[in-house]
Amino acid sequence: GQNIDQPTEMTATEGAIVQINCTYQTSGFNGLFWYQQHAGEAPTFLSYNVLDGLEEKGRFSSFLSRSKGYSYLLLKELQMKDSASYLCAVRDGYNTDKLIFGTGTRLQVFP
Amino acid sequence: ETGVTQTPRHLVMGMTNKKSLKCEQHLGHNAMYWYKQSAKKPLELMFVYNFKEQTENNSVPSRFSPECPNSSHLFLHLHTLQPEDSALYLCASSQEVGFNEQFFGPGTRLTVL
Numbered sequence: 001g002q003n004i005d006q007p008t009e010m011t012a013t014e015g016a017i018v019q020i021n022c023t024y025q026t027s028g029f030n031g032l033f034w035y036q037q038h039a040g041e042a043p044t045f046l047s048y049n050v051l052d053g054l055e056e057k058g059r060f061s062s063f064l065s066r067s068k069g070y071s072y073l074l075l076k077e078l079q080m081k082d083s084a085s086y087l088c089a090v091r092d093g094y095n096t097d098k099l100i101f102g103t104g105t106r107l108q109v110f111p
Numbered sequence: 112e113t114g115v116t117q118t119p120r121h122l123v124m125g126m127t128n129k130k131s132l133k134c135e136q137h138l139g140h141n142a143m144y145w146y147k148q149s150a151k152k153p154l155e156l157m158f159v160y161n162f163k164e165q166t167e168n169n170s171v172p173s174r175f176s177p178e179c180p181n182s183s184h185l186f187l188h189l190h191t192l193q194p195e196d197s198a199l200y201l202c203a204s205s206q207e208v209g210f211n212e213q214f215f216g217p218g219t220r221l222t223v224l
Contacts, residue, residue: 004153031211042115042201042215043154087154097142097208098167101154 002026004102006088011108012078020073020105022088030094034062034073035087043087083109113137115216117202123222132187132219134202142208143185148199161208192223
């Protein structure tokens, strides 16, 4: 079956670093996505990984290991506005836009 | 208007009602999507349209009927829904199917009584 696992909730302190993990088991793989969703708002795209390794974009980085079915999103220099849900999603094949989402990790940043 | 807009933002309907959700994208994209987001469940793809043609139907019950008259507009027609259909319905668009980034609208919060 198709399965995306990520922690339900995490907390961290302003200015700190937090790592949100995602493991996946899907029938196919053609890329892993991270989205940010503030409460009551639309998800917004953060990152895309299709090859193994680390992709850095400002304070956010995303890592992928295809052999381990594993990704993480790293948030540095946390700010209060980073409090949101972080959704991990896998595109499970070629010539498809079917994204399989995890339930999301709700991150709370405290002062 | 910019980005992806959805109307209405909130909808309450009875099980015998017929209603429609509307999505419009102002990004010049060619692919549009309907997703369902229920509490404590993963975001779930419902339908995909690419250049107005439906390319994915993720085993969605027939009480949900999508319509894509052109690349900028997407509708979801609802009839004889069940209370378990209450959820946030999100529309998204991307340049084409297979492009990496999907842009989401703010969603319609649907409650079925």
